Amino acid sequence: MGKVLSFGELLLRISPDGQGQWLQENKLAFYVGGAELNVATALALWGVPSAYLTALPENFLSEELLSYLNAKGIDTKPVVMQGDRVGIYYLPKGKDVKNAGVIYDRAGSAFADLKVGNIDWEAVFAGVSWFHFSAICPAINQNVADVCAEALAMAKAKGIQISLDLNYRAKLWKYGKEPVDIMPALAASCDLIMGNVWAANKMLGMPLQEELVQDIAKDKLVQHAQLTSKAIINQFPKCHTVANTFRFDHGQGIRYFTTLYTRNQLHISQEYVSEQILDKVGSGDCFMAGLIYGFQHQHSPEKTLEFATAAAFNKLFSLSDATTSTVADIEETMKTYAN
Numbered sequence: 001m002g003k004v005l006s007f008g009e010l011l012l013r014i015s016p017d018g019q020g021q022w023l024q025e026n027k028l029a030f031y032v033g034g035a036e037l038n039v040a041t042a043l044a045l046w047g048v049p050s051a052y053l054t055a056l057p058e059n060f061l062s063e064e065l066l067s068y069l070n071a072k073g074i075d076t077k078p079v080v081m082q083g084d085r086v087g088i089y090y091l092p093k094g095k096d097v098k099n100a101g102v103i104y105d106r107a108g109s110a111f112a113d114l115k116v117g118n119i120d121w122e123a124v125f126a127g128v129s130w131f132h133f134s135a136i137c138p139a140i141n142q143n144v145a146d147v148c149a150e151a152l153a154m155a156k157a158k159g160i161q162i163s164l165d166l167n168y169r170a171k172l173w174k175y176g177k178e179p180v181d182i183m184p185a186l187a188a189s190c191d192l193i194m195g196n197v198w199a200a201n202k203m204l205g206m207p208l209q210e211e212l213v214q215d216i217a218k219d220k221l222v223q224h225a226q227l228t229s230k231a232i233i234n235q236f237p238k239c240h241t242v243a244n245t246f247r248f249d250h251g252q253g254i255r256y257f258t259t260l261y262t263r264n265q266l267h268i269s270q271e272y273v274s275e276q277i278l279d280k281v282g283s284g285d286c287f288m289a290g291l292i293y294g295f296q297h298q299h300s301p302e303k304t305l306e307f308a309t310a311a312a313f314n315k316l317f318s319l320s321d322a323t324t325s326t327v328a329d330i331e332e333t334m335k336t337y338a339n
Contacts, residue, residue, distance in 0.1 A: 001296055002129025003049040005078065007151060008036025008137055009111035010054045010065065011087045013281070013321055018092050029093070031281075032068060033321025035134045035167055038285035039292070041322035042311070044073035046293050051075035053124060055110040057083045078124045083110030091281070104171055106140075115143045121154040130292060131155040134165040135203055138182050139172035145182050152189040156238075161295075165288050166195030166203050179203040188236050192295070194243040194288050197221070197228045206231050221246055222259060222268055229261030241295075243305075245287055245312070253277050256313055258287065260305040267301050269309040272337055277316040286323045287312035290330075310334045 087106030138145035201208035229242035294304025
C-alpha cells in the first residue's frame, strides 16, 4: 500500500463559548485542523501510511505543530517551510464551519503565499499512490489554484489516484472567480469526487432539480444523487466514483446518510439519527478518509460506504477537528446501528 498524500492548509481553530466566559476566564479552546489534515490524521490513526503537505513559517509554533503531527504517525517531510504565519479560524462552540458564524484569519498565511514552482512534486510524490485535496485550496486565491493544477498534472502523469472533496466556503471565494470558473478543470483529473448535490451544482455546474431537494425526502435525494453522480462521470470521464453526503439538523441532533456511485451502481448507506451531537466540524473529512481507507484496502463499495458513513457519524461526538475513533470503534458503531 502506497502513501496517501493530503494537501491543504493547516489551520488553528479557536472556539470561544457563546456566553462570553472565555473573556472572564482568559481561556480559549483551540484545535489543530484543516480539512485535508483531518483526512491525513484519520488515515494515520487507522494504519494507512499518511503524509501531509502544507506550508508553515519557520518558527517555534510550527516546530510544535510538526512534532504534534509526527506523534500521530503523519509523515510531515513534504511540508514547505516559508512565509510568516499560520492560518486561523474562529468558530463559536456548537456552530458549523459552513455557517455564517465562522471568522477567517488566514490572509497572508504561509499556505496562501504558495506559488507554482515552490514545491518539488517529483520528490513529494515518491512512494505516493493516492493524492487528496479539497475545493478549499483553490478557493484561497488564483496562485494556490494554479498550484493545485500543477499538482494534479504531475499526479495524473504518475498514475496516482486523486480524490477531491467539493467543500464550499463562500467566505473564501473572494478573488474575482466563481467556483465554477475554477473547479471543473481540476475535477477533470480526479478519480473520486465527494460532496453533495448542492455543491456539485455550485462548483461543477451540475443541474439541480429543485423538485427533488425542496422537502429533503430521502427517496428524492437518493434519486438526485444518482442523477448528479452520472452527470459528473459523464462530464469527467476519469472520475469512476462519486460520493454524496446528506446531513440535516434533527432537533438538537443530526439525520445523516450517504451514497456512493461506482461501476454504474448506486449504493445507499444506512441512515443514522441522533438527538444530540457535540461537534459538526470535520465529519465530512472523516467520511472522505473512510472512503480512501476502504479503497486502499480494496474493500467492496458497500463495505467502504458503510465504514465511511459510520466514521463520519462517530466524528459528530468528538470535540476536535479530526476523528479520534479507531477502526474498532467504527466497526462497533456499524454493528450497533445496523438496520
